Amino acid sequence: MSEKQDVTFTVNGDKRTIRVEPRRSLADALREDCGLTGTHLGCEHGVCGACTVLVDDQPVRSCLMFAVQADGARVRTVEGLAAGGKLHPLQQAFWDHHGLQCGFCTPGFLMLAAGILERDPNIAEPELREALSANLCRCTGYQNILKSVLAAAFEMRR
Amino acid sequence: MRWVGRPLPRYEDPVLLQGHGRYSADLAQGARFLRFVRSPIARGRILTVNAPPETPMITAAALGDVKPICPRLDRPDCVAVAQPILASERVIYVGEPIAAVISDTAADAEDLAERVTVEINPETPVVTLDQALAPSAPLVHEAAAQNTLIDARFETAGVVVAFTSADQVVEFTFTSGRQAAMPLEARGAVAAFDTASGRVTLSASTQMPHLLRTGIADALGIAESELRVIAPEVGGGFGQKMALIPEYVAAVWAARHFACTVAWIEDRLENLTASFHARDQRLHLRGAFDADGRLLAIDADILCNVGAYSNFPATCGVEPLMALADMPGPYQLTEYRARARAIATNTCPMAPYRGVSRPVITAAMERLMDCAAARLGLDALEIRRRNLTAEFPHTSVTGVVHDPGSYREAMEAAAQVIDIAQFRTRQQTARSEGCWLGLGMSVFAERTGPGTPAFAARRMVMTPGFERVELVIDPSGFLEARIGSSPHGQGLKTTLAQLVADETGIAPRDIRVVAGDTDRTPYGWGTxxxxxxxxxxxACKLAGTKLRERLQAVASQVLEAAASDIEINDGRAFVRGTDLSIEVRQLARAAYHQSHRFPAIAETGLSAVATYDPYGTFSNACHIAIVAADGATGQVTIERFVIVEDAGQLINPMIVEGQIHGGVAQGIANALYERVVYDDAGNPLTGSLSDYLVPTMAEIPKLEIQHLVTPTDASVTGAKGVGEGGTIGAPAAVLNAVSDALAPFGVGIFEMPITPQRVLHLLREAERKAQ
Amino acid sequence: MKPVSFRYFAPRSVDEAIDLLAEHGEEGKILAGGQSLVPAMNFRLARPASLIDINRIDALDYVREDGGQLRIGALARHARFETPVARGVLAAFLPRVARHIGHLPIRCRGTFCGSIAHADPASEWCLVATTLNAELAIMSRRGRRNVRPNEYFAGALTTTLQPDELLAEIRLGLLDDSWRTGFAEFSRRAGDYALAMAAAVLRLEDGRIVDARLGVGGAADRPSRIAAAEALLTGSDGGPDIVREAGNIAAEAIEPLEDIHASTVYRRDLVRAMVRRALNQALTR
Structure with missing residues (x-):
């Protein structure tokens, strides 16, 4: 085992310092050292996207980043999406349009979609479909995920 | 106010959307982590298992008299085999657990597991059906001659005559690649030992908490009350999580042995290679047709590669016996011969996967219909019109009773939506430009909600079927519905609340459905x-009716009116034709705290229990796909996909459509993408999601859905199940469409998944033959 | 699926990084985007004892034009190439290629130079570097050297980069508007590794091809230029027969890989199709 290191970063606006082995993934650090279990692990090899979070506003696979690499970074997870007791437009749209079933992929999709819409609020449907193909869902056949993100994008532009 | 039929947003969602849902792995804080040492060899004799001194290792010897998993069928044509919790003498598939180590973190446990050395004397494995059935094939289990675990037969008297008198006999072999259910959350469990009570609470990613408790208690030889099983949030199951597995037995054993909390969180490599697979099937099908295209007889040889062991409680009979019984589907047929075998191999065991056999048999039957139509110069609609059943109840040749459905109507409706005539014109034009479009359909029956009679007919020793529900109104007037079923994404907590609301008059927001906890719910079989x-x-409807009567009794006393004049709606009881009313919560308060006033409900209070055990009811649907095949790469793209579904009374249409969406996506995956691959030595080659190709949003087209509603009395709510239909029907439609696209080359598809490489290979072969 | 333990270093300068490489290179690895290395570590297929994380070396994070070249620093991430980064035809060409690399979250982390260092046969950038005959700038405590792709790629995941060396920069020659480009890729799913791909870079004068660079990737253990096809194209009008024949030549020229997704025969078929598509794309504009 190699020595643990301090990592100081901002998670959903809160400054935190954790002490982790270098091999600790950002996903595991969020889940186990920060207690934020909304970020899920579906494959741990960067394909399923369930662990997607925003690091310095970029959507990334948190299973492919070590926590030590996030030192000084600003991390956002699904737990930080809702503000002031109000669901984020993406969360509301997923609820309204049945964009989730078992809910396991949902946090990853929400953070991916948040990252996509922050980069391009006016993204067209074909490009959105392409961008959302980054993550896997096994329940919804993606129909209502696309519908939800389109609805949220519309809402967020208003 | 009626709640049934409304697309009510789900009560499950707010928690899940905010990342507050608790899945098994989320409960592992503070646990010690279990890691299994698995066989790297498909078949061999274990010589030694060694670990450095002081390694906390569990082996079969440590487990002592823990019993193996040994599912049984009450049939003479079936051989029962026992699966050890940890292998000690032999290993018979790659991934089989041999030992387990335990450490404080998952990473450390993985380090420890690497330090365990296992010496195995390898033997030649049998991997494929052909290898397992070869005359001198090595036996996976000594007790199973010819590696045959089940050999079931069915034959009517006139099969031979029917084939002799047939105008056309269509014959082919249809193969289905092995697939994995691939729930996005892999399996996993946390077993927590409670020093005070001596009990273990197992939170497991399961579809069947009660059965899991039974199975684990039996294996450990303890009373069921020693164990509480909770299904927390479960990230998809699709059948893979409806089996007892050695890992859970070992986890509970370890929690008891070390008196601590033990977590086993399966990783994706384990899930793809060593959990369960499905659909590794080969059918040889012969169909006899008269000159008018009427199906006279079917002769089917059904082979299922079920891997190394049988699963509990469904058994390895689930695929072959389902195929045997349901092969004729919705078609009228009087002569039928079938042989269905479960064949053991040195591969990962098989478990049910959404659709169970029917995606394969439906694809084969629907290919049969299209092939016969082509021979006879009929179109795809016409041959089906002549063979689909239209009289109900329809008892199939195997004795399966189909309640009323809309097989022909669904087909005609789907054909209209997609406009076949217009497509044929477009197809002609496209062909002249070297662009290969095709249209394919499937018409099928989805057996849903089978009760104990259905499973007894399969001669299962354990016959799933009934469900019990307890409805209890608490003193504050809220209703708790405790169910034995165990939903995991199906939105059942919302739909059941809608059903209970309509029966009791209590609004869904005041109803909480409790599921997935053996301490809190009546015994049930799961989802x-x-x-x-x-x-x-x-069961909710039946219990709801009783509970409403009890509320009416209390209200009649309080409001001084006849019980038959009391109407309850949106949490309030009214006296019909007056302005007298009272809130249900006041009635609840009175019923508990002034119970002496209500002798009529002295026995039950404001609660009701009901059990429901139906024969089962059949949903039906027609799927039509339009595809484009690229002659240069073999790539198949789905342009349109239409579904006309009849699931009876829709409780929540939004949720019904969600089920269809997900089912069809898995069916498309079965048809075009997913395949578990083994090498000749029995090593799985698809251990990552880069190699096991689960489709993304880019591969799944827009799905167009229409509903038909055929009333049925086979289900007290009028609702039929809809969980599997999408998966059952989609492969057939896609394969028929690809075959239609490639018809100019004389290529037909008799395999799934049909990959671009295979498409191109078949085209090249056809070209060679033509020359 | 947790990696084995390793020592972690996060140098702030290139000098510091190459010093660390000199010290730990044999059993160490550079960590840039990590989108290939970390999955391999999670599967415990890669087990470096030390990771030298270059993500904090700001001096390596650049893409700039300089003296007729596009200079790409070791920290330039794929996503940066989704929008034009250079003048001339590379402006449109690089984004067209970049969109095929994995998915957005992968492109937000993975780097151009990291792809070249990893040398996956299915890497789009490896194909681009080969087709455009990029210059690869390599540094170590022993000094600096520049190599070309043909002397760099040595096989699948194998290069001539030494353990103590850092691939610090890639230089692509800029192409003016007399050039045309095409890129075609075949993968099973959106974002999957290519089973075959082709890049065509042609210079036309008066309707004739006067210079042709045709690269094929994904199909063999390393990307390659198809010299015989380039010779056929050069001087031709790029008509349908020429394009068809160029595809045939490329399909026969490669030594295809075989795996569970594609046989050697199928890979040749795909190369034939991708070469034709890339050429047609370059020729019809």
């Missing part, structure tokens, strides 16, 4: 076989 809405929903 699988498109059963929960039908059976648990039926």
């Amino acid at each position: 699988f076989a498109s059963r929960s809405l039908v059976i648990a929903g039926g």
Whole structure:
């Protein structure tokens, strides 16, 4: 085992310092050292996207980043999406349009979609479909995920 | 106010959307982590298992008299085999657990597991059906001659005559690649030992908490009351999580042995290679048709590669016996011969996967219909019109009773939506430009909500089927519905609340459905076989009626009116034709705290229990796909996909459509993408999601859905199940469409998945033959 | 699926990084985007004892034009190439290629130079570097050297980069508007590794091809230029027969890989199709 290191970063606006082995993934650090279990692990090899979070506003696979690499970074997870007791437009749209079933992929999709819409609020449907193909869902056949993100994008532009 | 039929947003969602849902792995804080040492060899004799001194290792010897998993069928044509919790003498598939180590973190446990050395004397494995059936094949289990675990037969008297008198006999072999259910959350469990009570609470990613408790208690030889099983949030199951597995037995054993909390969180490599697979099937099908295209007889040889062991409780009979019984589907047929075998191999065991056999047999039957139509110069609609059943109840040649459905109507409706005539014109034009478009359909029956009679007919020793529901109104007037079913994404907590609301007059927001906890819910079988809405929903309706009568009795006393004049709606009891009313919560308060006033409910209070055990009900649907095949790469793209579905009374149409969406996506995956691959030595080659190709949003087209509603009295709510239909029907439609696209080359598709490489290979072969 | 333990270093300068490489290179690895290395570590297929994380070396994070070249620093991430980064035809060409690399979250982390260092046969950038005959700038405590792709790629995941060396920069020659480009890729799913791909870079004068660079990737253990096809194209009008024949030549020229997704025969078929598509794309504009 190699020595643990301090990592100081901002998670959903809160400054935190954790002490982790270098091999600790950002996903595991969020889940186990920060207690934020909304970020899920579906494959741990960067394909399923369930662990997607925003690091310095970029959507990334948190299973492919070590926590030590996030030192000084600003991390956002699904737990930080809702503000002031109000669901984020993406969360509301997923609820309204049945964009989730078992809910396991949902946090990853929400953070991916948040990252996509922050980069391009006016993204067209074909490009959105392409961008959302980054993550896997096994329940919804993606129909209502696309519908939800389109609805949220519309809402967020208003 | 009627709640049934409304697209009510789900009560499950707010928690999940905010990342507050608790899945098994989320409960592992503070646990010690279990890691299994698995066989790297498909078949061999274990010589030694060694670990450095002081390694906390569990082996078969440590487990002592823990019993193996040994599912049984009450049939003479079936051989029962026992699966050890940890292998000690032999290993018979790659991934089989041999030992387990335990450490404080998952990473450390993985380090420890690497330090365990296992010496195995390898033997030649049998991997494929052909290898397993070869005359001198090595035996996976000594007790199973010819590696045959089940050899079931069925034959009517006139099969031979029917084939002799047939105008056309269509014959082919249809193969289905092995697939994995691939729930996005892999399996996993946390077993927590409680020093005070001596009990273990197992939170497991399961579809069947009660059965899991039974199975583990039996294996450990303890009373069921020693164990509480909780299904927390479960990230998809699709059948893979409806089996007892050695890992859970070992976890509970370890929690008891070390008196601590033990977590086993399966990783994706384990899930893809060593959990369960499905659909590794080969059918040889012969169909006899008369000159008018009427199906006279079917002769089917059904082979299922079921891997190394049988699963509990469904058994390895689930695929072959389902195929045997349901092969004729919705078609009228009087002569039928079938042989269905479960063949053991040195591969990962098989478990039910959404659709169970029917995606394969439906694809084969629908290919048969299209092939016969082509021979006879009929179109795809016409041959089906001549063979689909239209009289109900329809008893199939195997004795399966189909309640009323809309097989022909669904087909005609789907054909209209997609406009076949217009497509044929477009197809002609496209062909002249070297662009290969095709249209394919499937018409099928989805057996849903099978009760104990259905499973007894399969001669299962354990016959799933009934569901029990307890409805209890608490003193504050809220209603708790405790169910034995165990939903995991199906939105059942919302749909059942809608059903209970309509029966009791209590609004869904005041109803809490409790599921997935053996301490809190009545014994039930869990969620699988498109059963929960039908059976648990039926039980909810029956219990709801009783509870409403009890509320009416209390209200009649308080409001001084006849019980028959009391109407309850949106949490309020009214006296019909007057302005007298009272809130249900006041009635509840009175019923508990002034019970002496209500002798009529002295026995039950404001609660009701009901059990429902139906025969089962059949949903039906027609799927039509339009595809484009690229002659240069073999790539198949789905342009349109239409579904006309009849699931009876829709409780929540939004949720029904969600089920269809997900089912069809898995069916498309089965048809075009997913395949578990082994090498000749029995090593799985698809251990990552880069190699096991689960489709993304870019591969799944827009799905167009229409509903038909055929009333049925086979389900007390009028609702039919809809969990599996999408998966059952989609492969057939896609394969027929690809075959239609490639018809100019004389290429037909008799395999799934049909990959671009195979498409191109078949085209090249056809070209060679033509020359 | 947790990696084995390793020592972690996060140098702030290139000098510091190459010093660390000199010290730990044999059993160490550079960590840039990590989108290939970390999955391999999670599967415990890669087990470096030390990771030298270059993500904090700001001096390596650049893409700039300089003296007729596009200079790409070791920290330039794929996503940066989704929008034009250079003048001339590379402006449109690089984004067209970049969109095929994995998915957005992968492109937000993975780097151009990291792809070249990893040398996956299915890497789009490896194909681009080969087709455009990029210059690869390599540094170590022993000094600096520049190599070309043909002397760099040595096989699948194998290069001539030494353990103590850092691939610090890639230089692509800029192409003016007399050039045309095409890129075609075949993968099973959106974002999957290519089973075959082709890049065509042609210079036309008066309707004739006067210079042709045709690269094929994904199909063999390393990307390659198809010299015989380039010779056929050069001087031709790029008509349908020429394009068809160029595809045939490329399909026969490669030594295809075989795996569970594609046989050697199928890979040749795909190369034939991708070469034709890339050429047609370059020729019809």
